[in-house]
Amino acid sequence: MKQFYQLRVLKTEYVTPTVKKFTLTSEEINLPSFGAGAHITVKLPMGTRQYSLTNDPYQQENEYTIAVKNIGSENSASTFLHEHIEEGDTLEVSGPDNYFPVRSEGKHHVFFAAGIGITPFLSMMAYLIQIDQSFELHYAGASKEDCAFYKEIKNQYPEQTTFYFMEREQKVQILREVLSNQTVGTHFYICGPAGFMDQFISYCNEIGYPDECVHSERFRPANTTINRKPFSVTIGKKTIQVGSNQSLLQAINEKGILVPYACQMGICGTCEVAVCNGEILHNDTFLTDEERKVKMLSCVSRGIGHITIKI
């Protein structure tokens, strides 16, 4: 189970008209250190949400910073944070966790960000500067004014950064060229709206970059509402029923077969189990197509009819 603790909102500021930055701190505890690409989970009235830490992991100073774009939809977490959370308020937080680290085996790192997808790359770039590793950032936005952290990035990483404020089609064409001109050993990191990420991941596949060199992060729960039909699962000598209102992870943990877990959103891979038999409805955003032939993530993916798995 995740441990939550209280953090005080030290400061809020708008970094664009729709992106609000929150600086969180504690007078009671030393905040855990974090790695580049890490996020915290924030408990809100509408559920828990993940936000990337945007501060430098080497200069944490007992503060965490996050940046939240207001999607302007009633009852959304982002609108709640924009409209109801101000300096002096407290937030319940867990983590940091990191499912999107900089890969140490990478010889060069290429970041593709669109909109608020810039946030995990801020800590990654600070880290890579510290360890003197090469990287480049390709950051697409509607305009300078709408581009979160535009000035900071332009000042701190002028050599490494290219901004893209032109028409969408032109943007995609140039970015695709950038993508196809990379050398062996480069790792690619993609973060932004789902359509942008899907498009770039499919370009990487078309070009033939290995799956293990292409990384992305999506902070939205996987689509687990589809096909919530009951199914049965055999593990060793036990057969367990998984009801329509529970996940495979819950069902087997309730029967005393313990599988570790973390995000429960299909994004971290902690709850992976081996599939021996049966048809799987994969709902995660973590496994590769190749891995899906023999594995499933038990927090979000479901069997159809009857399946056999191995822990």
Ligand code: FES
């Ligand atoms: S717990 Fe993270 S993918 Fe299942």
